[in-house]
Amino acid sequence: MSDLPGIVITGASGRMGQMLIRTVSDSPRARLIGAVERPGHAWIGQDVGAAMGGGDLGVTVSDDPLELVAGAHAVIDFTAPDATVDMATLTAQARVVHVIGTTGFDDSHLKKLEAAARHAVIVRAGNMSVGVNLLTQLTKKVAQALDEDFDIEIVEAHHNQKVDAPSGTALMLGEAAADGRGVLLDHVSDRARDGITGKRERGHIGFSAIRGGDIVGEHDVIFAAAGERIVLRHIATDRAVFARGALKAALWGQGRKPGQYDMIDVLGLNDN
Ligand SMILES: NC(=O)C1=CN([C@@H]2O[C@H](COP(=O)(O)OP(=O)(O)OC[C@H]3O[C@@H](n4cnc5c(N)ncnc54)[C@H](O)[C@@H]3O)[C@@H](O)[C@H]2O)C=CC1
């Protein structure tokens, strides 16, 4: 039996789930030991590799995570907010690293994750790519350097199956911009414009969401002033960037103190 960290992937049949199954099973640094899907899913009971249309991987898709989590070093979870909060109860009980890529949490979900993080290492980020996490640092720095003569607008584009808006990444970028300005995003966020909205309010941070086709994920942070404009842009063309980040987080989390961490911690991008 290999002593590589054993990883469970939940949401195994999803766009990210399948990418994670490939990434972990191909990795020389970890081994895939479990695949979870929601009860009633057609893949339950099948080998996950075969269900994905390839060869057997020796891991059967289960709808009962309890035992799998107890025997794991980490769970990687790109599912949905309620499912992630339920999983956090199990990872906290088992003291297992929980890597959370899920987006769309509300305050009550976040409170429950905070409670779970008293017992487990949680690494959560709305975007696990190196590029976006670096972009959050750049966004903060540019926002720090410019005054409110520069209007900040965040534009994101995703595929037509995405269920939450603004994207988790857009919110990370908004938080970074607000942080750079020394304000709270909740106090300055403009999320919906429709009809006679009145003029743009100085100092606010605006969000717009495009949904179409198979767009993987694109984010622009626009700093627009009279006569000039700065645009910081990230374009993801392959979900592998998120899966590689998630696996890195699962390995990084081994042996850490319980608590909530993010990809800035994992990537060592902290600037203060
Ligand atoms: N942080 C990041 O870097 C990224 C985050 N995401 C986020 O990850 C989440 C998933 O995205 P996609 O894979 O595109 O969605 P998807 O809809 O393709 O996959 C979600 C999967 O979770 C499964 N699921 C739902 N409830 C479950 C439960 N109780 N137990 C086990 N599995 C369950 C669904 O059946 C589905 O297969 C979204 O919130 C998305 O925004 C996506 C890409 C990157």
Ligand SMILES: O=C(O)C1=N[C@H](C(=O)O)C[C@H](O)C1
């Ligand atoms: O749902 C997606 O696809 C993505 N979700 C994340 C988000 O909400 O920002 C990350 C990435 O942009 C893809």
